[in-house]
Amino acid sequence: MDSFRQEKVQRYEEFVDKRLKPDLVKAIAERDKVFEQQKTFSDLRRNIENLEKNSVTSLRTMVNLGSEVYMQADVPDTQRIFVDIGLGFHVEFTWSEALNFISLREEKLARQIEEYTRLIASIKAHIKLVCEGIRELLQLPADGSLKGPVF
Amino acid sequence: MEEAAKKGRVTPLASLFPVEEAQKAVRRVHETLSEKEAELDQFRGFISDNTNLINLVQKLPEGLHHNIMVPFGKAAFFPGRLIHTNEFLVLLGEGYHVERTSKQTVEILKRRGKALESQFESLKATMQDLKAEASFFGITASEAAEGLVEIREDYVEENFTERESQSGPPKEHPPSFSEADKVKVAVEDEEYSRMMSRLDELEKAELEAEYGNERHEDIENVAVSDEEYARMMSRLDELEKEELEAEFVNGRDEDNAKLSVNDEEYAHMIARLDEIEKKPETERGNERDEDEKIKADFDRSSDQTSLGKINRFSESRKLLERTKDKKSATEETLSKRDTQKDLTGQLNCTGLTVQSRPKEEMSHGKGLVQSIMKSTSLEKALVLPEVKENVQAASSSRSEVSRNSGPTNPGIAQALGKEFPTSAPRAPLQDSKPGFDSRKAFTGSIIERAHNIHTSSSQQAATSSQSTGSQPSKPVSRFKMQRR
Numbered sequence: 001m002d003s004f005r006q007e008k009v010q011r012y013e014e015f016v017d018k019r020l021k022p023d024l025v026k027a028i029a030e031r032d033k034v035f036e037q038q039k040t041f042s043d044l045r046r047n048i049e050n051l052e053k054n055s056v057t058s059l060r061t062m063v064n065l066g067s068e069v070y071m072q073a074d075v076p077d078t079q080r081i082f083v084d085i086g087l088g089f090h091v092e093f094t095w096s097e098a099l100n101f102i103s104l105r106e107e108k109l110a111r112q113i114e115e116y117t118r119l120i121a122s123i124k125a126h127i128k129l130v131c132e133g134i135r136e137l138l139q140l141p142a143d144g145s146l147k148g149p150v151f
Numbered sequence: 152m153e154e155a156a157k158k159g160r161v162t163p164l165a166s167l168f169p170v171e172e173a174q175k176a177v178r179r180v181h182e183t184l185s186e187k188e189a190e191l192d193q194f195r196g197f198i199s200d201n202t203n204l205i206n207l208v209q210k211l212p213e214g215l216h217h218n219i220m221v222p223f224g225k226a227a228f229f230p231g232r233l234i235h236t237n238e239f240l241v242l243l244g245e246g247y248h249v250e251r252t253s254k255q256t257v258e259i260l261k262r263r264g265k266a267l268e269s270q271f272e273s274l275k276a277t278m279q280d281l282k283a284e285a286s287f288f289g290i291t292a293s294e295a296a297e298g299l300v301e302i303r304e305d306y307v308e309e310n311f312t313e314r315e316s317q318s319g320p321p322k323e324h325p326p327s328f329s330e331a332d333k334v335k336v337a338v339e340d341e342e343y344s345r346m347m348s349r350l351d352e353l354e355k356a357e358l359e360a361e362y363g364n365e366r367h368e369d370i371e372n373v374a375v376s377d378e379e380y381a382r383m384m385s386r387l388d389e390l391e392k393e394e395l396e397a398e399f400v401n402g403r404d405e406d407n408a409k410l411s412v413n414d415e416e417y418a419h420m421i422a423r424l425d426e427i428e429k430k431p432e433t434e435r436g437n438e439r440d441e442d443e444k445i446k447a448d449f450d451r452s453s454d455q456t457s458l459g460k461i462n463r464f465s466e467s468r469k470l471l472e473r474t475k476d477k478k479s480a481t482e483e484t485l486s487k488r489d490t491q492k493d494l495t496g497q498l499n500c501t502g503l504t505v506q507s508r509p510k511e512e513m514s515h516g517k518g519l520v521q522s523i524m525k526s527t528s529l530e531k532a533l534v535l536p537e538v539k540e541n542v543q544a545a546s547s548s549r550s551e552v553s554r555n556s557g558p559t560n561p562g563i564a565q566a567l568g569k570e571f572p573t574s575a576p577r578a579p580l581q582d583s584k585p586g587f588d589s590r591k592a593f594t595g596s597i598i599e600r601a602h603n604i605h606t607s608s609s610q611q612a613a614t615s616s617q618s619t620g621s622q623p624s625k626p627v628s629r630f631k632m633q634r635r
Contacts, residue, residue: 040225047224061221063233066204067263068242069256071211073221075231082220082228090228098227 005137012134016127024123031116038109044083045102051078052095160303173292180285187278194271201264205257212237212253 050056059075081098082090085105093101211217214236221231239256240248251259 044224044227059221059229059231061231062240063219063221065207065211065239066200067260069204069208069260070240070242070248071233072235072238073219073231074234075221075229078229080230081223082230084226 009134009137012130016130020123020127027116027120034109034112041102041105048095048098162301170295173288173295177285177288177292180281180288184281191274198267201260205260208253208256
């Protein structure tokens with residue numbers, strides 16, 4: 001009986017370590033990516049709102065040429081902005097259009113994040129379940145041994 | 152062989168480098184190796200980036216402005232222009248930036264490139280070391296898995312006599328047993344008996360194969376050899392009887408020295424008999440002359456103690472046993488008994504002496520042959536007593552023989568008697584004869600006989616005895632020749 005139990009425990013542990021935990025790690029990584037995207041877009045939105053607020057028409061900025069070597073760059077007209085809509089495309093937007101797009105984009109990202117969160121939660125629940133099973137298997141003999149010294 | 156093993160230390164490589172650990176080490180090294188390779192790739196990327204940047208920095212000052220897409224965050228661009236194309240802000244590290252011209256930036260970048268390259272080279276060297284380590288671990292693991300063994304032996308000059316005595320037993324003809332070997336007999340007995348038993352097994356197998364082939368062919372020879380065999384057996388019985396009588400007269404404890412001496416004489420006699428055996432049967436006349444010579448030898452009671460002679464005696468005895476075995480099924484079954492084998496040995500002893508008197512006992516021999524041939528008893532012991540009775544009832548020649556062999560017989564009798572706790576009556580004598588061959592009386596022959604006993608106890612006696620007889624087969628017995 002003990003060996004049978006131990007074998008089961010071992011199987012459960014293996015399942016947890018080899019399937020559930022890596023799945024969890026992957027899900028979390030995907031969610032983090034989406035988080036970053038979301039952050040990017042929110043930053044962009046903030047910037048555009050700022051520009052609109054201050055009616056900034058031209059811009060002087062530093063461009064990274066590579067390896068942290070910067071060069072001065074000048075933006076004469078800030079009205080037109082090219083936004084990355086995915087799949088390597090950049091669409092020319094006005095500010096309001098850009099903001100519109102960004103809000104849509106943010107919604108989409110939020111939904112993705114929620115999905116990932118649910119997935120992560122389910123994986124975590126699985127892990128917990130298996131751990132509980134292992135604990136049950138181990139606790140019964142543990143209980144027996146505990147009772148021994150008590151009496 | 153044992154001694155060699157004792158001298159040396161055999162250490163399997165697996166014990167020094169456990170197989171699993173070696174394999175784990177191999178894996179670890181491989182992992183580190185892959186990590187280093189990733190770093191190496193990174194470095195290569197850095198270096199290529201640097202080179203590209205140098206090119207770019209060199210190219211930019213060629214124009215006043217450059218139209219570019221200016222990134223705005225990570226997801227948006229602004230169309231714009233690069234201005235101040237000769238001014239570069241370079242990060243030196245730790246939050247320090249410098250404004251540099253194109254040329255100066257290029258110099259900075261080149262210095263950076265050199266630093267990168269030196270790091271790259273050092274990483275490469277580390278990787279080489281790791282590769283060598285991995286290969287070593289891999290070889291060790293494979294060797295350990297194969298079971299490669301490291302043998303260390305201290306260089307010790309072997310004891311000459313030991314080697315000699317060790318080499319003696321395995322040889323088929325140990326006529327070269329020396330005095331020293333005798334001393335070591337006690338030590339060597341075990342080993343020797345082991346080896347002899349092994350040889351016996353092999354020879355028995357051979358003989359059994361022979362059996363099937365030769366059984367049909369040798370009936371005539373068998374008849375003839377029966378004759379001689381019967382003679383020898385009767386002679387042996389005689390000698391044994393006399394020895395027993397002598398033993399009870401003299402007491403057993405005095406006999407050790409005498410035994411060895413008598414053994415020597417006996418062996419000598421047997422050796423001569425062996426020589427005789429080599430002659431064809433037709434030359435029995437000559438044998439008669441030789442027999443007288445042997446008689447003289449007997450009387451001389453020579454002091455030669457070569458175990459080889461004793462061995463030869465046992466050899467011829469075994470040969471006789473062999474011939475006996477080939478005679479009939481009954482004899483085969485007889486030979487299966489341990490006691491029988493020993494009995495045969497004893498009989499052969501006497502039989503050989505009998506052989507020295509072929510003419511005198513020929514008539515008896517024939518009668519004996521008939522008795523033997525007719526005997527269907529499974530017990531050779533039963534046959535032997537018959538033979539013995541016939542022999543005893545025989546002529547004075549026999550008694551003559553017994554008298555002549557008197558000087559040696561008492562010793563033999565003592566030897567025989569020593570083996571027998573009770574041997575006054577004939578029948579018990581027969582039964583207790585097996586005890587004769589047990590280890591005690593003859594140092595040299597003990598080896599043979601004890602060995603015979605050991606082997607016979609484990610296997611069929613006759614064949615094993617025959618096999619032992621076949622070992623010292625140099626003095627080819629008459630019977631052997633007849634058989635072949």
